[in-house]
Amino acid sequence: MYFSDEKERPVGSRYEGSKLLRKIHKSHEQLKRHNPDVVISEEPTQNLLNLRRFFRPLDPGCQFFVYPNKRSYSFIQCSDAYLATKIRKEFNGFVHPKLKSSHQPFVISFVKNVPEKGIAETFRPDGLAVLDNYISKDEEKTLTDFIFSHPKVKMLKHRAVLHFGHEFDYDTNSAFRETEPIPEIINDLVKKLKYDGYISAWPDQITANIYEPGHGIPSHYDTHSAFEDPVVSLSMLSDVVMEFKDGANSARIAPVLLPRRSLCLIQGESRYRWKHGIVNRKHDVDPRTNRVIPRQMRVSLTLRKIRTVPCKCPWKEFCDWDREGEMGVPKSGNEAERLEGSYVADVYENIASHFDETRHSSWKAVKKFIDDIPRGSVMYDVGCGNGKYLIAQDGLIKIGCDMCNGLCVIAAKKGCHVMRADALKLPFREKSADAVICIAVLHHIATLERRRQLVEEILRVLKPGGCACVTVWSMDQSHSEYAKMRGNKDENEAIGKGQNPGKTEDLKKNKAERLKVHDGKDFEQQDVLVPWVIDQENKTFLRYYHVFREGEAEELMHSVDGCQMVSVEKEQGNYIFVFRKS
Structure with a gap:
């Protein structure tokens, strides 16, 4: 959608004449900068620029192409040029009643083509692998039927969970309390993973997550000190887009499609430096094509191996293990x-x-x-x-x-x-x-x-x-123009905030005494490492700061x-x- 810098217009109002032409010209210039391969058309085509999915009642067969990386426009491919002409005539320059009063009118143009490739999935964190169709439909049904029927499914705010082997502790982000043994149906999956060479050690912590459409999970690290590498996740019943965020550059986001029945291996840099999570929303944008895809009920199975020796990963700035005080706040x-x-x-x-x-x-x-x-x-x-x-x-x-x-x-x-x-x-x-x-x-x-x-x-x-x-x-950066808005957090599910496994008080003390990489939001402690990013060279450096209270x-x-x-x-x-x- 294209939104102008003007003040709010009343719902039901419409741009007319020269003002609409200026808005159209501005949107065309923006499109040329971002997608020079897309050609504006003066003649009706089946492709329209700048539409939202509530236009589907006028054309049930239309498809949407959305740019999630803060572009102010989208594309729609209509069933034919006639329906595209009808939609443009009805909505161009119009603030639809279904929109909030703060929205600007639609600015709609015909285009001869839509982008051929997705622009969002341009990179993936090193070490991340997604394997399509890792299990069959029959295996998926067997696993999901078992999970749905299990009597110990526990409800959290945004999903239901089930643990085997060891129960995941959401307060410390570790898993040291034994719980129900891993069932044979999941052991069969583990055998397959070992046979295929994706894991070397037998996992001893299994979490099944059940997501209703629209629900997700907060962005988090799987704690270095608690679990070995890799973390393995199996997606079932629905596709979903998982977002990976660079821990040293919060603006660097890699949306990755996890197709139904796919296996995701989070290892190496993607495991230790990048956060991962699923945004709460009912539709995703396929990062390969930019097409809108609806979410359905989804079940994931995450397999982890509990760590018993200190973490020695190369990403020490993001590691919560003590490392003999190497990344602690200096005392001398x-x-x-x-x-x-x-x-x-x-x-x-x-x-x-x-x-x-x-x-x-x-x-x-x-x-x-x-x-x-x-x-x-x-x-x-x-x-x-x-x-x-x-x-x-x-x-x-x-x-x-x-x-x-x-x-x-x-x-x-x-x-x-x-x-x-x-x-x-x-x-x-x-x-x-x-x-x-x-x-x-x-x-x-x-x-x-x-x-x-x-x-x-x-x-x-x-x-x-x-x-x-x-x-x-x-x-306190609250009045700084550079301050970023703090995202909503679910304190009960703030996964990845834990420190060394064990006693809660030790965890809190360890957190306060360790340097932390600043994530671009509010400062949570005074001694931090702040990223300096050189985009042209794809390099990030961490500078030490003591921020003043x-x-x-x-x-x-x-x-x-x-x-x-x-x-x-x-x-x-x-x-x-x-x-x-x-």
């Missing part, structure tokens, strides 16, 4: 230096060029701070990055420093005065600066003592009465001798605070 200076070296210094060396391409605008509060510095003053930029605050010819004597050699080279080529230096050991004389700015640096320092040391270094180089402006990320900056400043807080304000999810050397 040595641990902090190691973490900052791997997840700050090394990362910026790798992303320096891309960072420069994406960092040009200035924070309003920072610009105001600089504008208020008397002309002729000396200003240091600690952590100057690509030099964006050093470039302006504003009558100040400005010198920058940064730990990243790549960024220093970039800034120097722009004519900036820069040097490579550690922010905790500044190469400047005491009391030599009238002002200092330190933008987006302090939140990369991994312990309180080291953050305090950075503030002390800034004070050391400031003249008495001199001021500094420091910015950090806020834990409300009042934390003030506490830090008050703990440093000679530091006098001047102001704190918030701008686009950042705390910007100014302090003076007393």
Whole structure:
């Protein structure tokens, strides 16, 4: 569907004349950008652009092609050109009564062709395999009849479940409590899997899920510490689209069709780095063809092997196993230096060029701070990055420093005065600066003592009465234009949130003490790894951040001798605070 940027129009209203022509032209331009192979037609054809499935009453035989990746249009292939003409005449430019009042009118055009290939299933996570027709119709009926008739089926909010071998614990996302033995009918399936070479160890945790049409399962990891590789899933009675989401890049989604009677092997990277889930909806879009397919009752059978030795997968940032504290929140200076070296210094060396391409605008509060510095003053930029605050010819004597050699080279080529230096050991004389700015640096320092040391270094180089402006990320991103809406969560079924198997209190403690890859939603803890994505190169890097809670900056400043807080304000999810050397 095409939706304009105009205000809401009343239900039943219609675009007319030149306004409709402008909307049609705009939708055609959008189509050319996204699908240059699709040709607009002035003559009636059986293909219409921009229709929804409630138009089917006018043409029961029509087929829909939908773009789930946030395209604002769809295609419909009508039974013939006559019905296509009838539908277009009735609905073009019209807000149908079945639509909500917030919808825009339909903008409908004939096209000579629809896209030949699906555009959604352009990639799959490494290690993921889908095997069509793994079981026969008779085997499917035998398995589903057994599951439907079992007396111990348990109802959850969005599905019914049945466990064998060990019961899956949805609080810890592990399975250590023995339950009903695995029945022979499922053991026959296991024998087939072993014979075909898809598994090597006998699974000891089996979950059967029964989904009504429209129901799904939240996006989750199958916990590293709880289960071995692979996780095996058999789909029965209905096709379904499972979404795989890159744990280091929440915008990277791979919709994968799981056909009826297919076997899905989730292993390697797809198992350890990617989340998987099924969206609650009554229709899916086949990612291979973009055709709309209705869901029916579906049964899945998931087979897992309980892990008995520590996980040693290469995806340690996504692993919940302790690994002797390697991915824990640093408690000492040595641990902090190691973490900052791997997840700050090394990362910026790798992303320096891309960072420069994406960092040009200035924070309003920072610009105001600089504008208020008397002309002729000396200003240091600690952590100057690509030099964006050093470039302006504003009558100040400005010198920058940064730990990243790549960024220093970039800034120097722009004519900036820069040097490579550690922010905790500044190469400047005491009391030599009238002002200092330190933008987006302090939140990369991994312990309180080291953050305090950075503030002390800034004070050391400031003249008495001199001021500094420091910015950090806020834990509360609710008023940031970059904040993403938090999805609805079912706390009872938030699969994949568990930590090491065992005691619940140990799990909670372990979670709080471990670094976590930020998923683009609200921050759940202060010490996180935040993805930096370079789409052109299909690369993702993880940067360490300590995001600041409300009042934390003030506490830090008050703990440093000679530091006098001047102001704190918030701008686009950042705390910007100014302090003076007393």
